[in-house]
Amino acid sequence: MGLIKKRNLALALSGGSVRGLAHIGFLEVLEENDIRIDYIVGTSMGALVGGIYAAGKLKEFKKKILKLSKNKIMSLLLSNQIKKGNTDTKGIEKFIKKFIENKKIENLNVGFTAIATDLKTGKEAYLEKGSLLKSISASISIPGVFQPVKMGDMLLVDGGVIDPLPEEYAKEKARKVIAVNALPTKINYKQGGGTFEVLSEVVGIMTNELIGERNVKEKDRLFVQIKTRNIDSFDFKSASRVIKLGRRAARKSLRRIRRLVDS
Numbered sequence: 001m002g003l004i005k006k007r008n009l010a011l012a013l014s015g016g017s018v019r020g021l022a023h024i025g026f027l028e029v030l031e032e033n034d035i036r037i038d039y040i041v042g043t044s045m046g047a048l049v050g051g052i053y054a055a056g057k058l059k060e061f062k063k064k065i066l067k068l069s070k071n072k073i074m075s076l077l078l079s080n081q082i083k084k085g086n087t088d089t090k091g092i093e094k095f096i097k098k099f100i101e102n103k104k105i106e107n108l109n110v111g112f113t114a115i116a117t118d119l120k121t122g123k124e125a126y127l128e129k130g131s132l133l134k135s136i137s138a139s140i141s142i143p144g145v146f147q148p149v150k151m152g153d154m155l156l157v158d159g160g161v162i163d164p165l166p167e168e169y170a171k172e173k174a175r176k177v178i179a180v181n182a183l184p185t186k187i188n189y190k191q192g193g194g195t196f197e198v199l200s201e202v203v204g205i206m207t208n209e210l211i212g213e214r215n216v217k218e219k220d221r222l223f224v225q226i227k228t229r230n231i232d233s234f235d236f237k238s239a240s241r242v243i244k245l246g247r248r249a250a251r252k253s254l255r256r257i258r259r260l261v262d263s
Contacts, residue, residue: 007038007111009261010174012167013046015140015160016182019228020045021239024062025246026180026226027053033254035261039111041170043159045182047114047139048096051132054110057099064098065239089137089146096133103132111173114139115159115166116149124162125154126169167221176220176260182246184229222260224253 013023023046030037042050052061105112106129113128114135127135130151138149138156148155159166167179226249231238250257 007174009037009176010039010170011037012165012170012177012179013042013050014165014181014183015044015046017045017233018235019182019231019242021242022182022226022228022246023049025243026250027058029247029250037110039173041113041166043115043164043166044140048136051112051136052099054108054112055100055103061099089141093133093137096136100132105129105132115163116156117159117161119148119155119157125156178222180224182226182228222256224249
């Protein structure tokens with residue numbers, strides 16, 4: 001079997017709960033400036049946003065998220081699952097399915113991989129075939145919030161447990177990589193936070209250690225940090241603000257992005 005030819009440009013999108021919605025704004029700016037993305041590798045919220053983008057439904061998703069955030073519907077949906085002790089992903093899957101239906105990853109116009117963590121092996125799972133919905137669900141299954149997702153012999157939870165910013169795997173898929181980090185560089189936990197906030201910030205502490213300092217110049221790779229420090233993990237009321245932060249980071253990095261793409 002011959003070697004698989006690498007694509008030109010891949011995005012590696014981090015997790016970050018609500019902060020990860022910043023990837024919407026980042027992707028919008030790339031599109032507006034005719035910067036073609038050939039492949040997306042996403043973890044957690046990065047997998048959700050990236051998968052919906054690859055399915056061609058980002059505009060519809062953004063519109064709905066902004067509407068839901070005003071009514072706190074999304075946060076209520078997640079909170080009610082915890083209160084009832086029903087922590088499966090059925091509720092969130094029903095919401096996501098409105099945008100991606102029953103699409104298969106291999107049929108998307110943009111190459112896509114969702115990163116999850118396999119509890120049986122303690123290693124990364126690279127989900128790049130089959131159900132886009134199931135793959136996203138596995139990647140966003142925060143431990144302690146959602147039950148693990150079964151896929152074949154694997155028992156999967158949030159990819160951020162092992163790889164919060166999957167740029168190394170993105171390098172295997174494309175010659176050039178833009179790694180976009182929506183996780184804050186410092187944790188800003190507020191005392192008195194609920195279950196979601198506590199669990200999310202615990203994961204945040206781990207992911208900060210895993211990501212470390214990646215803002216290092218390297219040929220064919222660009223690191224972009226989105227400034228989300230003052231955004232709470234599950235504050236869906238801040239969705240509009242978060243998306244604008246993603247746009248701001250993309251515009252600020254546009255010259256560097258063009259240099260990378262044109263090199």
